[in-house]
Amino acid sequence: MSSHKQTIILTEKEEMTKGKMIAQACHASLKAYKKADKEKTSKWEKQGQKKVILNAGDHKLEEIHQQAKRNNLSTSLIRDAGRTQLKPGTKTAVGIGPDEEQKIDNITGQLGLIK
Amino acid sequence: MSSHKQTIILTEKEEMTKGKMIAQACHASLKAYKKADKEKTSKWEKQGQKKVILNAGDHKLEEIHQQAKRNNLSTSLIRDAGRTQLKPGTKTAVGIGPDEEQKIDNITGQLGLIK
Numbered sequence: 001m002s003s004h005k006q007t008i009i010l011t012e013k014e015e016m017t018k019g020k021m022i023a024q025a026c027h028a029s030l031k032a033y034k035k036a037d038k039e040k041t042s043k044w045e046k047q048g049q050k051k052v053i054l055n056a057g058d059h060k061l062e063e064i065h066q067q068a069k070r071n072n073l074s075t076s077l078i079r080d081a082g083r084t085q086l087k088p089g090t091k092t093a094v095g096i097g098p099d100e101e102q103k104i105d106n107i108t109g110q111l112g113l114i115k
Numbered sequence: 116m117s118s119h120k121q122t123i124i125l126t127e128k129e130e131m132t133k134g135k136m137i138a139q140a141c142h143a144s145l146k147a148y149k150k151a152d153k154e155k156t157s158k159w160e161k162q163g164q165k166k167v168i169l170n171a172g173d174h175k176l177e178e179i180h181q182q183a184k185r186n187n188l189s190t191s192l193i194r195d196a197g198r199t200q201l202k203p204g205t206k207t208a209v210g211i212g213p214d215e216e217q218k219i220d221n222i223t224g225q226l227g228l229i230k
């Protein structure tokens with residue numbers, strides 16, 4: 001059985017606290033999870049629900065999201081409501097999967113981990 | 116209609132990277148979500164899926180989880196498999212809800228936000 005994972009891609013912003021960033025990641029994770037194919041989700045759960053957290057760096061979240069869509073991967077793009085630290089509509093996170101590792105790596109392979 | 120939220124409680128540890136911490140939070144969020152009452156979950160979704168990220172001291176995660184259980188709140192306690200940065204079984208995160216804000220605040224009211 002091929003390995004499955006979920007990947008969350010974030011952009012670190014000076015004006016965003018760590019707590020805020022974590023909340024955005026959780027939004028992305030849950031939204032992509034809900035959209036995902038149930039068979040893939042079930043495999044992923046049996047395999048330990050691997051989650052990988054990446055840094056989008058200069059790459060655009062919107063671009064990654066669209067690329068995941070074109071590849072028929074479950075994907076979520078999170079925009080902040082802008083009530084606290086960010087401007088309304090600021091893109092903060094993308095969630096992809098659960099899906100096969102290789103399919104996700106084809107899109108996010110060049111991104112580094114959040115340290 | 117009363118306000119609903121989901122709260123994630125984390126322990127910051129020196130040996131844990133920010134990415135690792137985010138992954139633990141996503142585990143806790145998803146696990147508590149899946150256990151939650153569907154009617155409450157649906158209200159929470161309509162209200163914008165508020166998530167609050169709090170900081171707990173080292174020994175409090177288990178205590179908070181048990182207290183949430185006793186109060187019949189959906190709750191998850193995450194233990195790390197210990198393959199990378201932490202000792203196996205280290206408690207890293209608790210998720211509570213979605214549920215009514217007041218019920219969650221009764222348990223987590225004294226904890227501060229993750230900055």
